[in-house]
Amino acid sequence: MRLRFKNRRLLEQALAHPSYLNELQDDPGPEESYERLEFLGDSVLGLVITLELYKRHSDLTEGDLTKLRASLVRSRTLAGVARRLELGQHLNLGKGEESTGGRDRDSNLADAFEALTGANFLDKGFDAATQFVLGTMREEIESIMDDGVPEDPKSRLQELIQRTGGPTPSYRLVKSGGPDHHKSFSVEVVMDGRVIGTGHGKRKLDAEKQAASEALGHLESSAGV
Structure with missing residues (x-):
């Protein structure tokens, strides 16, 4: 560097x-x-x-x-x-x-x-x-x-789960903290009581999207998508 x-x-x-x-x-x-x-x-x-x-x-x-x-x-x-x-x-x-x-x-x-x-x-x-x-x-x-324009990962996750007949996922705030100018959030996405993705971000929504992206990767990999 x-x-x-x-x-x-x-x-x-x-x-x-x-x-x-x-x-x-x-x-x-x-x-x-x-x-x-x-x-x-x-x-x-x-x-x-x-x-x-x-x-x-x-x-x-x-x-x-x-x-x-x-x-x-x-x-x-x-x-x-x-x-x-x-x-x-x-x-x-x-x-x-x-x-x-x-x-x-x-x-x-x-x-x-x-x-x-x-x-x-x-x-x-x-x-x-x-x-x-x-x-x-x-x-x-x-x-x-x-x-091109990326689709919202939360929407993609919802559609994939609906298509495969799975239960509706929920997002759980695990941790938040930091000063006002440097907030951080950690979120888990949970399906049927099981954590399928985690995410971190400066906004809660960003953390949720990252968790959804991780969950998508796991689900698509296991389904061979």
């Missing part, structure tokens, strides 16, 4: 998980974790993707553009981009987070990618942040252009 920053402290901050700062004590290091940069980067990323979709798709409705954007900025997609950049290798984590697999956790990778986007914006401006996002996400953007 080669990134050039005029202000190297922004890069250090973008790679600092909150758990890392908790264990720094008197050691030198970044003064903040990546949380504030991630908050900024989330908005910058959303605007960059929105502008790109708007320019490319004059034929799509607001609703369809919203679906495309949601698919591109969801945690799972951003985590995939971060893995391709080998971003996890450069994260600074606390010992507890490291020992529980935090270096390859989707939420950490997605947050760090957004933090890097925010850091690029502060360091070199919106044009540089745009180049960073479109350059690193080119594969995902082109893929979704080829695939």
Whole structure:
């Protein structure tokens, strides 16, 4: 991962998980974790993707553009981009987070990618942040252009279960927390008392959609779809 920053402290901050700062004590290091940069980067990323979709798709409705954007900025997609950049290798984590697999956790990778986007914006401006996002996400953007507007995974799951005669799935909030600017939700989708998918997101709806996507993968695989 080669990134050039005029202000190297922004890069250090973008790679600092909150758990890392908790264990720094008197050691030198970044003064903040990546949380504030991630908050900024989330908005910058959303605007960059929105502008790109708007320019490319004059034929799509607001609703369809919203679906495309949601698919591109969801945690799972951003985590995939971060893995391709080998971003996890450069994260600074606390010992507890490291020992529980935090270096390859989707939420950490997605947050760090957004933090890097925010850091690029502060360091070199919106044009540089745009180049960073479109350059690193080119594969995902082109893929979704080829695939077209994605269908809502919750609707797809409902249709699949109805088609196979299964019981109606329900969504169960397992965990929620974090400050107002950095909320996180964990959700399970349950069918006939059995958990068939789990999801995480910054909104409850995003977590439900991720859980539905995971459930779809399991059900379609077992059914040979």
